[in-house]
Amino acid sequence: MMIDVYICEDDVKQLEQIHTIVRRYLMIEKLDMRIAMATADPQAILAEADNQHQRLYLLDIELGTPMNGIELAQKLRQVDVNCKIVFITTHAEMLTLTFKYQLEVLDFINKDEPEALQARLIQILNLAQTRLTSSQHHQAAYVQFKVGEQVRSVRADEVLFIESAQVPHKLIVHMANAQFEYYGTIKQAATLNKNFYRCHKSIVVNQTCITVINKRLHQLTVSNGETIDCSVAASRALAKLVRVSKM
Structure with a gap:
């Protein structure tokens, strides 16, 4: 690089x-x-x-x-x-x-x-x-999140998806066995790692963690079994980018 x-x-x-x-x-x-x-x-x-x-x-x-x-x-x-x-x-x-x-x-x-x-x-x-x-x-790829006054470093491959919280300008980072919140924007979250993809207006997904793409229901399933919303356009794009089960 x-x-x-x-x-x-x-x-x-x-x-x-x-x-x-x-x-x-x-x-x-x-x-x-x-x-x-x-x-x-x-x-x-x-x-x-x-x-x-x-x-x-x-x-x-x-x-x-x-x-x-x-x-x-x-x-x-x-x-x-x-x-x-x-x-x-x-x-x-x-x-x-x-x-x-x-x-x-x-x-x-x-x-x-x-x-x-x-x-x-x-x-x-x-x-x-x-x-x-x-x-x-x-070194593995890490992403940094400012949580309060601290900067939290997380392995990029451990992040399943990031979604908007109910509190304005606050995001929730979802991992396999944990989650935490930080202040930021979905647009900025999508730039944190090359594998992060904005699949919905309020969600950024880690492409490497997608296991199922359901184009009929406009949903994605990630590696811990959770399902998240996905726009029609993103469903089509991810179907070409990610080799997983498609419905």
Whole structure:
């Protein structure tokens, strides 16, 4: 899987410098990586965050916005526990905060040593590729849900389906022997994993957990025996995607 590199730096000149170093090295070495975004806006970075891709974030700490690099890293880590984060900054005194907030930073590059910037970036690109490729082969896919103030990680293959609760903006995650609620939208839930499919306006099903597709009743049966509603269009689409009993 290709690794996406995201750069967030508020100094236009330094942003261009980092972008150029990374772009040239990736082009020369033909690494399975690409620059997905280079911006001064942390909100733009955050808007792209998910846990379905291999990602490396190169972040400045002082971004000149209400959200600094430490806060951005916290939010990114909540969404993607496996992403790699590197700080490129002059604020070496803030290094201790990365331990306080348990950010698991891959590295820290001091801008006060510009002559070493290229070498350090190249070193980090190679290290990130090694670490992320290794984790891709050895870790099962997980999805993260923010439950209250905590982030709950669940194996994607253990999620049967997600449905809207009676409380507005609240969803229920159904597993084989448990369920829990969290705040979110059905639209967003469908993007959490490649096997999640929106089968109804209020339901997202895990395609790998479907055992029966009943096109007559517009229902699906999942692996624990529960039945859920399915739209006519989704029934037809899933019948082509999933090899299970059809009625």
